[in-house]
Amino acid sequence: MKSRVRDVCLLSVLCASVVSASALDREAFTFTNYDLNVRIEPDQQRLGVRGKITLRNDTPTPQKIAVLQVSSSLDWRSIKAGGQPVQFVSRIYTSDIDHTGALSEAIITLPQAVAPQGTVELEIAYEGVVLLDATRLTRIGTPEAAANSADWDQISAKFTAVRGVGYVAWYPIATDAADLAEVDGLFDVLGRWKSREAGSKMEVSFDSPTVVGDAAAPVTLCGGTDLHAVPPEASAKVVQSKCSYRPLGLSVPAFVAANYGVVDRPSITVYNLPEHAVAAEGYAEAAEKASGLITDWFGALRTKSVTADLIDPSAAPFESGALLLIPLTQDVKLFGLVAAHQLMHAAFESPRPWIEEGLAHFAQALFLERQRGRQSALDYMGLHRSSFAEDEKRTTTPRPEDDVNRSLVNTTDEQLYRSKAMYVWWMLRDMLGDPALKKAFAAYHAEQDQEPAYMPRLIQAQTKRDLEWFFDDWVYRDRGLPDFKVDSAFSRTTMNNAHLLTITVENLGAAGAEVPLTVRFAGGEIGQRLEVRAKSKTVIRVETPAAPFEIVINDGSVPESDLTNNTFKIEPERN
Numbered sequence: 312m313k314s315r316v317r318d319v320c321l322l323s324v325l326c327a328s329v330v331s332a333s334a335l336d337r338e339a340f341t342f343t344n345y346d347l348n349v350r351i352e353p354d355q356q357r358l359g360v361r362g363k364i365t366l367r368n369d370t371p372t373p374q375k376i377a378v379l380q381v382s383s384s385l386d387w388r389s390i391k392a393g394g395q396p397v398q399f400v401s402r403i404y405t406s407d408i409d410h411t412g413a414l415s416e417a418i419i420t421l422p423q424a425v426a427p428q429g430t431v432e433l434e435i436a437y438e439g440v441v442l443l444d445a446t447r448l449t450r451i452g453t454p455e456a457a458a459n460s461a462d463w464d465q466i467s468a469k470f471t472a473v474r475g476v477g478y479v480a481w482y483p484i485a486t487d488a489a490d491l492a493e494v495d496g497l498f499d500v501l502g503r504w505k506s507r508e509a510g511s512k513m514e515v516s517f518d519s520p521t522v523v524g525d526a527a528a529p530v531t532l533c534g535g536t537d538l539h540a541v542p543p544e545a546s547a548k549v550v551q552s553k554c555s556y557r558p559l560g561l562s563v564p565a566f567v568a569a570n571y572g573v574v575d576r577p578s579i580t581v582y583n584l585p586e587h588a589v590a591a592e593g594y595a596e597a598a599e600k601a602s603g604l605i606t607d608w609f610g611a612l613r614t615k616s617v618t619a620d621l622i623d624p625s626a627a628p629f630e631s632g633a634l635l636l637i638p639l640t641q642d643v644k645l646f647g648l649v650a651a652h653q654l655m656h657a658a659f660e661s662p663r664p665w666i667e668e669g670l671a672h673f674a675q676a677l678f679l680e681r682q683r684g685r686q687s688a689l690d691y692m693g694l695h696r697s698s699f700a701e702d703e704k705r706t707t708t709p710r711p712e713d714d715v716n717r718s719l720v721n722t723t724d725e726q727l728y729r730s731k732a733m734y735v736w737w738m739l740r741d742m743l744g745d746p747a748l749k750k751a752f753a754a755y756h757a758e759q760d761q762e763p764a765y766m767p768r769l770i771q772a773q774t775k776r777d778l779e780w781f782f783d784d785w786v787y788r789d790r791g792l793p794d795f796k797v798d799s800a801f802s803r804t805t806m807n808n809a810h811l812l813t814i815t816v817e818n819l820g821a822a823g824a825e826v827p828l829t830v831r832f833a834g835g836e837i838g839q840r841l842e843v844r845a846k847s848k849t850v851i852r853v854e855t856p857a858a859p860f861e862i863v864i865n866d867g868s869v870p871e872s873d874l875t876n877n878t879f880k881i882e883p884e885r886n
């Protein structure tokens with residue numbers, strides 16, 4: 312009887328509701344392994360995928376239903392377990408995790424319930440088109456041009472570039488609905504998926520046939536760790552590229568296929584569209600120039616970086632593993648800045664985003680400092696500050712768990728593990744000096760990074776100064792940002808006619824920091840650095856040769872929640 316009900320269910324759309332909505336736990340399974348073959352048909356703007364995936368039940372209860380989701384422009388063809396077709400209901404599920412604003416969802420009844428921590432291997436097939444589609448953005452009011460430059464993914468005869476989860480679900484995922492209209496709606500869902508998948512593995516092979524009218528098959532690139540492009544031979548009608556992510560980490564698998572030209576240099580390979588050959592030379596040259604700074608800070612390049620051109624000149628750049636996708640029409644002056652980030656990834660590897668990405672952004676600030684001075688680096692960091700300072704403000708009424716969940720060691724929030732982490736590295740550098748920090752980096756080995764305290768310990772080993780409070784406030788926990796102000800300042804003339812200024816600096820925030828302070832006097836200024844712990848005050852004395860008139864705290868190197876209270880006018884001395 313039971314099996315008959317299931318058979319009927321397969322045919323009846325009404326039955327879909329039996330297993331849908333509230334009863335479904337879409338996030339019960341982690342997809343621990345992908346082994347996929349993707350056939351790209353640029354002329355038809357299609358792809359067809361065949362392969363195997365392994366699902367692990369990460370809930371405490373046995374699971375009989377599994378959910379697989381791909382982009383709504385793709386259709387499920389078959390799903391098998393143990394060589395036998397499984398019963399599934401396919402339907403459209405609204406979610407902004409895909410550029411189309413919806414997913415093609417297969418709700419599968421497994422042959423046997425999967426025990427907690429048990430796994431099931433599924434053989435899958437799906438296919439369909441991947442067209443330029445920014446529905447999820449235009450329906451919340453994003454102007455079309457901007458929406459298309461953000462959601463630029465598509466397969467077409469001229470150019471193919473497709474990013475994975477969060478853009479196009481070209482491989483199966485399983486998530487609750489994400490809504491861009493809600494604050495953090497997409498981010499939370501995406502963050503949960505990525506952290507569940509961080510330890511998973513993916514192997515993909517791509518077949519791309521020659522486009523009608525073209526002399527050779529397109530160059531296909533994907534962003535796995537063993538990135539290797541197969542150079543097109545004039546004779547080959549189909550080329551195959553392979554790509555593996557072991558593990559996925561937080562990276563998003565992506566692929567491109569186009570009639571690329573190649574510029575090859577010792578540290579980098581640049582793939583360019585035919586019309587951007589000059590820009591590709593420029594990018595390669597900028598990368599070669601930046602490589603000295605990068606190897607000086609982070610050691611020798613372990614892998615060769617790969618950059619590939621995007622056809623839309625205003626497309627947002629994207630990184631996937633060792634592959635950087637960027638329109639080479641971008642401002643040539645920015646090439647060095649971009650390359651510094653990319654090369655840092657080639658020199659230094661960490662499974663922890665706040666280290667891997669935070670340091671890549673830190674490398675960009677170092678690059679600007681070397682090129683145009685410290686202020687230029689601080690201005691660049693300032694552009695990043697606004698992105699997470701707003702985020703941090705929202706936690707003025709924090710939930711107790713935010714402190715730990717949003718910490719740099721745990722967060723999946725890009726603003727935090729990129730921008731805030733960059734500041735943390737810069738502050739450490741200002742506190743310890745370049746040689747100490749470089750030594751800590753040299754001592755770091757990704758395979759030994761088994762616990763969050765590994766990197767902080769390597770840094771602590773380079774200094775006698777206690778840094779525990781700093782790591783607590785900035786790395787292990789999210790205490791928000793400091794907020795410095797001059798509480799009081801008194802000046803008096805000394806016997807030898809100098810001026811002694813006693814300054815009390817207060818930190819109203821819950822994160823401590825070492826902050827630079829400048830005292831201005833007629834004819835000059837004097838700089839000092841002082842450590843002001845969270846919710847406390849520090850007193851320093853500064854001697855100036857002429858009467859001081861102003862104190863400025865923070866040159867922009869410490870991210871603060873309020874920068875409007877950082878200048879203090881000193882009352883003229885009364886004799």
Ligand SMILES: [Zn+2]
Pocket residue numbers: 630652656667668671
């Ligand atoms: Zn990066």
